[in-house]
Amino acid sequence: MTRHTLSVKSLRTTMADRRAARRSRQSLERQLASYTSESDRIELDAILSRHSGAEANELRSIINRQAMDRLIRTGA
Structure with missing residues (x-):
């Protein structure tokens, strides 16, 4: 395989991983x-x-953002 082929394959893999x-x-x-x-x-x-760590922090971030979105939508 050429260098170009490898980089295209790598890019496709990266994009597929990001979509997933x-x-x-x-x-x-x-x-x-x-x-x-x-x-x-x-x-x-x-x-x-x-729980501690990045996963718990990510969940807290999502939950807090959703709560703020609800507050903004309801005007409360």
Whole structure:
């Protein structure tokens, strides 16, 4: 294989990986969006408080962003 072929293949792999990661994140965001009540949020926060690391922080970030979006939409 030529160098050009390898870089095109690498680019395609990278793009496919990014698309898969984006689909996975969108699915996670849809699942988390279903937790809308205050009791749901408290339960999620309790679950996340038992975990540390980047994954828990990513989930908190999604949950907080969704809560802010709801507040903005409702004007509350």
